Structures are given as C-alpha cells and as structure tokens.
Amino acid sequence: MRQKVLSILLLACCFILPSVSSTAAQNASAPVPAGPVGVNHGAGGLGFPVGKFSAVANYRYAHKDQWYLHTSEEDGLDREVFSHNIVFKTRYGIAEGWDVRTATPFMLNTIETEGRNDAWSGGLGDTTAILHNQFASQKKGAPLNLAWDLGVLVPTGEVGSNNIGTGAWGGLVGLGATWMIGSHRLETDMSYLIYTEGYKDVTKGDRLRVNGHYAYALNTRLDLGLEGYYEWTQADEADGEDLENDAKTLYAGPKFNLKLPEYGVTFGGALLGAAYREYEKMSLTEDWRAEFKLIKMF
Template identity: 30%
Template structure:
C-alpha cells in the first residue's frame, strides 16, 4: 500500500508541476505569438484538475448514512434497490432444519427514492419514499397441501428527516458531525388479510409483512464522517420507536448502527467495506407479542462505486451475514415451535445524482 500511495503521490506531483512547466517552455519559445493561447490552456487545465480532484474523493457508502450535511442550496437524490430472500429458520444463531410451524420463504424487494436538500446553513432536510414488492410463501404443517402465496406491492411508509451539523470538515473542523430526527408516516397499506388456514390465528398479516405499519414512528440519528486524502471513514446510528399501528399491531423498536471505510482508486472507481448492525425488538401482532420476530444481525458489506461523472454515480454492495441471534421458541410437539426467519446475504444497488 505504501508503494501504491508513493506512486500516486508522484503522479499527482508530475501532473501539478507539469502543466505550468510546459506552459512556461512554450511561452519562452513562442513568447510573442502564444501568450493568449497559453493563458487559455492554463485556465482549461486548472478546470480539469479541479474536476478531477472532486471525482478523486470517495463518494458516500452504499448501505449506510454518514455525518455530512449538505451546504445551503445543494440538492442530491438517489434511487436505491434492495433484494432480500429469507428462507431459513434460526433458533438464535443455530439453523433449524425441521418443519417448524410450516415451511416459509419470504422475498422482499424495495425501490426507494431519497431526496436531500440543504435548506439553511448547517441544516438539511430529506425525504425517503419506498416502494415494496413482498412475497411470502407458506406451507401448513401438512406438507401434502399446496403452497400458500401472499403478495403485496405498492407504496410503503414515507420517512421525513431533518439533520443539523454540529461540526463541518469543509469549514475547517477536523471531521463532520451531525444529529437528526424525523418520523416514519403511515402512507403504506396495512390492511392485507391472511388466507386460510393462517387466518384462523391472525386475520391480518403481521406488521413486517405489510406495505406499512399504520403507525407514526419517531426516528433519531447521529453520524460522523472523516475525509482524508482518498479515504473516508463513516459512522452512523439510527433508533426507531415503533408506534401503535393498525389492527392492534406494532413493529418492534429498532437500532441500526454502521461503521464504514471507503477508498478512491481513481477518478472513476471506489472500494468500500462496511459493518452494519440491526438490533430489533419483537413485534406485537394482533395485541400479542410475536416471539419469533426480532433479533440481532450483523452484516459485512463489501462494495464498489462507479463515478460515471462528477454528478452521476452507481454503487453496488452485498451485505453478508456474519452474526445473528434471532428470536424464537421451542414447543411440544416440536412442529409447533416457532423460530426466526433469516437470510444469508442481501444485494443493494444505488444510483445517485447531484445537482
């Protein structure tokens, strides 16, 4: 890494020193005829170098937020796609291979539009608009019966956040540090009913399977970012308080915590590595606690960014589960046991725009 850094430094010095040197040599040879042309070339070179310097910085990491607040008048937006396939039952961290309470498979796909704007000095507002496609496949305890399939698609619960910068690195502070708060609003449908025979126990799908929870959920966040050279380090935490939702249900309180590092290889590509944690309480479903929901999962997310232009970028990350402790319970007979449904990995992509 030291040799690579030294080589990059030498190349940067050659570029920085080469332009004025060449301009000076050309001026000496064609002193009377090329002064105006040389000035234009120098101005063009400075503009190119400034643009290259911006693109040599590592952009924001794909599976987490950060501590940077947009300057006043700045506007950015992105579209994020996430694919999650849960098809394994876990008792804590131990994978269960029996048919406990039937066979389950859940595929969640989401497309989320996020828009951020710097409204005032040190303050930004952002809105997140998710669209979901959720498919749940279930078999009752009798495996001879056909699969039951529930599909819900449409607008999810929108989130509105405000964030204030306590420290800003671009204004001379040693890092960027911010705090924020907001609310998740009940804009998604929370009234999808269960099919037979599952409706005998619950008339409606649980809050995690619906497009929305039917509740107003406060959110609180804190973030920090340190930029140095081609590198960046980000840390972020968000806590969500689940409110009373539709049909006497409530999504469990959730803590998201993230730590990430990104490195700019050149003006076109970045590499990143994140640690992402999700710690969620059990859901309440139809007035009773659902003991097979919630738990603690930690992911490691490698990713790559393609800086297409200085205003357009594409990022891809693959969160891989490295630790899990999912809630559940054993029962007699064993087929009546209920365990947490989990995945081994996810896929996250993001297309970002800057205005």
C-alpha cells in the same frame, strides 16, 4: 430503557471513528470517495450543498430460504421468499449545515411453499422525513465531521395483512460521524426509532440501526470499500402483550461506487453476507443480500 440506549448511542459515536487531535490538510488533487451504498444508510457527519437537490433510488435483493431461531439454523416448512426492496429518497440543502431528507420504501415479496408460488406481501411503505444538521466540520478545523438527525415516520404505507405499512406515526433521533483524509472515507451513523400504536392495535418495537462503511477512491471514477449494517428490532406489542419477535442482524461485505461527476450521477453496489443473526421467534432469513444505489444530483 430508551434514555439509556440514546445515551449509549451518543457516547459510542465519539469512539467508533479514530480519535485525532488534528487532521492533515486535504490534498486538493486526491480523488474524493462517495458515500455508502446500502438501503438503510444514513448521512453520516457530512452536510449537503445549499440549494442542491438529489434524487436517490436504492434496491435490495434477498433470497430467504433458511429458518433461524435464536442464533441457530432450524428445520422448518419448505418455504422461500424472494424479496425486492426499493427505497426512493430525496435530499435538499436548505441552509449551511442544514438539509432535509425523505425515504419511502416499496417492497415486493413473492413466497413459494413446497415449490409453488402461492403468496405475496409488500406494497408501499411508510415515509421517513429527517432534518439533518452538521455541527462540526473538518473544513473548519474540527477533527471529525459530526451531525445529528431528528425525524418523523409518516404512515403513508398501504395497510393490510399482506402490506408493509404500519398505520403508526414514529419519532427518530440519530447521530453521524465522518472522517475524510486524502482518498479515504470512514463513516458511521446511528438512529433510534419509536412508534405509536398502529394497525390492529399493534405497537411495533423500537428499532436501532448502527451503520458503518469505509471507502477508498482509486481515482475520480471508482471507489472500493466495505460496508456493515446492524439492526435491532425489539419485540412488537399487541394490547400490552409481548409478541416475542425481537430480531438482531448484522450484514457486511464489499462495495463499489462508480462516479460520473460530469452528469451528477453515482452508481454503487454491495454484496453483504450475514455476519450475525438472532431471532426470538423462528424466522425465515437470508445468507446474503445484494444492494444497489443510483444517485442523480441537480
């Protein structure tokens, strides 16, 4: 099953972006759009400057107040979850076409039942470390920028009944593509993550992410565009038993980037609405989420 999924990912990435036999020369005077905003985005098909370092903070706010089962809204307990997800990221260029990235989440969920704030969940999460290699570049005559990812999930997170750490190791593979022309940027990335057995002998289900975005640079300061994020988290297993909590979601919506190149700073925001939700187990979910990004280059 996993081999089939990975094969599909490799083939699909080649067709998500427009197929072009040649790329027009980049207009040197055209403003260049920045990357995606969302918490879960990857690096697409672009490389990173050798010797440069970036520090990134992503933030997502979501208000979960609707119960869903399969693809339909359901009546359930009067409960609300106010979710704050912060992800601290780094990226460093180690050689031409090669860079390393890390991402460590911190989450705080406050839970209100029948109007009373009576619970919380969250804490520090597991760290993902990824080696990224750009193997095709438009600057060198390729029709697309293409790159692969190879990563490991390290169990750095807090583990417990209310915490988000899994207590498990994981392995990740990914593929990304970016098409740049003039002031336009079209990009996608895909990743597939598998876990070892973790806390309470639970093996988390494999996770597939497919992300995409389009950006247009209005000028050297401001980009506008669209982003979309699909995630499929397969059902967890405990002692070989399927826990029947498979989930699929798609969120999409408009975004902006404010660029301050003289300071090496980019600030972005996106408002993403639920385009598709499917849950094997009745789950609390949100209609929309707000996401923000702050990048500092060194």
